[in-house]
Amino acid sequence: MPSQIVSLVVNGERREFIAAPGATLLACLRESLGLIAAKRGCAQGACGTCTVLVDGRPEAACLVAVETVADGSVRTLEGVTSGGELDEVQSAFIDCFATQCGFCTSGMIMVAEALLDRNPDPSEDDVIEAISGNVCRCTGYRPIVIAIMEAARRRREQAVPR
Amino acid sequence: MAIQAVHVPESLDGVVACSARGGRIMGGGTVVMPQLTSGSTAVTELVSLRRAGLGGVEVRDGVATIGAAATLTAVGEHPALAFLRPALRTIASPTIRNQATVGGNLFVAQPYGDLAVCLLALDATCEIAGPAGRRDAPVADVLAAGIAAGEVVVAVRVTLPEPGAWHYHKAMRRRLNSAAIVTVASVTSAGDRRIALGGLAPRPVRAVSAERLLSGRPLTPENLTEAGEAARADIDPFDDAYASAWYRARVLPVHLRRAFLP
Numbered sequence: 567m568p569s570q571i572v573s574l575v576v577n578g579e580r581r582e583f584i585a586a587p588g589a590t591l592l593a594c595l596r597e598s599l600g601l602i603a604a605k606r607g608c609a610q611g612a613c614g615t616c617t618v619l620v621d622g623r624p625e626a627a628c629l630v631a632v633e634t635v636a637d638g639s640v641r642t643l644e645g646v647t648s649g650g651e652l653d654e655v656q657s658a659f660i661d662c663f664a665t666q667c668g669f670c671t672s673g674m675i676m677v678a679e680a681l682l683d684r685n686p687d688p689s690e691d692d693v694i695e696a697i698s699g700n701v702c703r704c705t706g707y708r709p710i711v712i713a714i715m716e717a718a719r720r721r722r723e724q725a726v727p728r
Numbered sequence: 729m730a731i732q733a734v735h736v737p738e739s740l741d742g743v744v745a746c747s748a749r750g751g752r753i754m755g756g757g758t759v760v761m762p763q764l765t766s767g768s769t770a771v772t773e774l775v776s777l778r779r780a781g782l783g784g785v786e787v788r789d790g791v792a793t794i795g796a797a798a799t800l801t802a803v804g805e806h807p808a809l810a811f812l813r814p815a816l817r818t819i820a821s822p823t824i825r826n827q828a829t830v831g832g833n834l835f836v837a838q839p840y841g842d843l844a845v846c847l848l849a850l851d852a853t854c855e856i857a858g859p860a861g862r863r864d865a866p867v868a869d870v871l872a873a874g875i876a877a878g879e880v881v882v883a884v885r886v887t888l889p890e891p892g893a894w895h896y897h898k899a900m901r902r903r904l905n906s907a908a909i910v911t912v913a914s915v916t917s918a919g920d921r922r923i924a925l926g927g928l929a930p931r932p933v934r935a936v937s938a939e940r941l942l943s944g945r946p947l948t949p950e951n952l953t954e955a956g957e958a959a960r961a962d963i964d965p966f967d968d969a970y971a972s973a974w975y976r977a978r979v980l981p982v983h984l985r986r987a988f989l990p
Contacts, residue, residue: 588731588764588774610762617823623801624823629761631754633734634776677823698904699821 572636576601577645585632592616592627595642603643603672607701614700617673618642624680626699643672646679654724655679655717664713666704673700678714686722690715731764732772738779740857740882748859748878751775755797755832758824759840775880777831782882785809790888793855796831796881800843803830811894815846815913818898821905831881834870838930839907839970842898844871845926848934849913853885871931889915897987898926899979901970909971910980912987919944923984928963928976935959938984947988956981 572585576599583598595601595618604627607613611626618627619641647653655678658664665671674697681688681696688696693714694707702710735746747753751773754760763769777783777797786793787808794803803809804816804825819842820828833843834854844867852867858879865875867884875881895914900906911926912935921942923935938955945951959980965973 586730587733590761590765609765611758611824611827614821614823620826623826625827626758626823628765629757629827631734631757631761631774631776633736634754634757634778636736695817695904696822699823 570633572632574632574636575639577641587633589632590628591618591620591625591630591632591635591640594632595627595640601642601644604676605669605672607669612699612701613670614673614677614697615670617676617700619676619680622680622683624677641676641679643675646675653679654720655682655714658713658717658720659710662709662713662716664705664709670700670702670704674702674710678717681714682718682721686718688715688718730772731774734774734776736776736779738781740780740782740880743775743777743780743782743880744857744859744878746773746775747880749773753777753831753880755829756799756827758820758828759832759836777829777880782831783829787888792886792888794830794884794886796829796883798830800825800828800830800833803843808888811889812843812846815842815896815898817904818842818900818911830884834867834881834884835874838932838966839909839911839927839968841932842908842911842913842926845908845911845924845932846896846913847884847886848932849915849922849924850886850889851915851922854881855883855885856880857882868934887917889917893917895987897983897990899983907968907970910976910983912984914987923959925959925963925980927971928965928980930964930966933962933964935962935984937961949985949989952985952988953981956984959984 569584569586573582604618605615607615609628611629616627617624655675677696693711737743752771754774754776782795782797784795785806800816804813833841847867854865854870856863856879893916898911899909908927914923923938925935926932938959941955941958965976967973
């Protein structure tokens with residue numbers, strides 16, 4: 567079977583591109599669409615740096631053959647906000663020193679976004695479970711947990727309609 | 729050889745047709761995709777179950793029918809399957825549980841596949857489709873011998889345990905997202921106690937020696953330790969990055985006891 571045109575709704579916008587058979591969603595995002603926030607870390611689903619939201623739920627994009635999600639909805643870090651503003655999770659990551667080298671950050675933020683979309687008032691245990699598939703070799707995780715709790719607090723206070 | 733085609737059939741008939749032509753069945757891709765990416769498999773065609781309508785969970789008269797393509801997340805979200813939530817939370821991360829499927833869990837090598845250990849304890853039935861039609865098989869047979877080429881597991885059928893009849897415990901290196909050192913799952917129905925073990929053999933196994941020893945006896949620490957020691961006759965443990973075979977056999981009685989007396 568030759569390469570085919572795949573259509574996805576990425577960050578709210580319909581995008582079409584040509585994909586070779588079995589191309590991963592991660593490769594398509596990065597190489598066909600130029601969305602490079604999701605990173606290729608382990609390429610085995612173990613590190614979480616490629617996490618994006620597929621139909622609203624976090625998935626490891628390196629494990630998704632793009633044909634299997636054709637016409638689906640994908641959200642990446644690039645689509646978290648529009649217009650250059652940072653959202654509560656992103657700004658809390660900066661304020662709480664939750665990012666150092668930055669390689670894990672986009673995956674961490676996407677699982678945090680999914681968590682807060684479903685559970686605006688998570689416990690610390692909820693946060694730790696949510697990021698349990700995301701490896702960070704810099705921070706020791708503590709600042710990341712604090713940042714996500716802080717983002718949840720800010721979002722509740724602002725009651726931002728999302 | 730690179731992948732030549734990924735089929736995403738939208739019906740079971742389509743899955744069977746693609747599978748009969750030699751395509752490798754893929755549930756959530758958590759096992760198959762890393763093999764492709766690393767070049768460690770010769771597979772050239774994949775058949776994804778993602779759009780085949782096999783992702784549902786139905787419960788009727790105390791029996792749950794779980795579609796093979798149901799994700800571990802979907803299983804945990806069904807109210808009738810709430811007893812499995814503590815077990816599901818020990819499997820991988822929430823992200824991977826959004827992708828990994830019930831059917832795929834039956835075909836992964838230990839120390840992965842804790843849900844398959846649960847299904848073995850629950851004496852689940854696999855509904856299988858193939859070119860020759862439909863058949864049912866005990867999950868124990870599917871775990872031990874697999875299914876024929878061209879066949880596909882469509883669903884697993886589970887009798888829901890009575891309240892208090894279900895026990896699960898998994899020993900792992902971290903509290904979350906780590907593979908099994910020892911997994912114990914057990915269900916008691918009509919006095920019959922079934923115990924399944926993970927992490928202790930290439931496939932999930934029944935601890936029949938422990939079941940025999942515990943038959944008609946109370947679940948005291950002494951009886952459970954004795955049963956755990958007897959269960960060493962039922963296992964074939966292996967060394968891996970998580971634990972040695974020696975260690976797994978050594979701590980089995982402790983964790984069998986903790987499954988019943990936390």
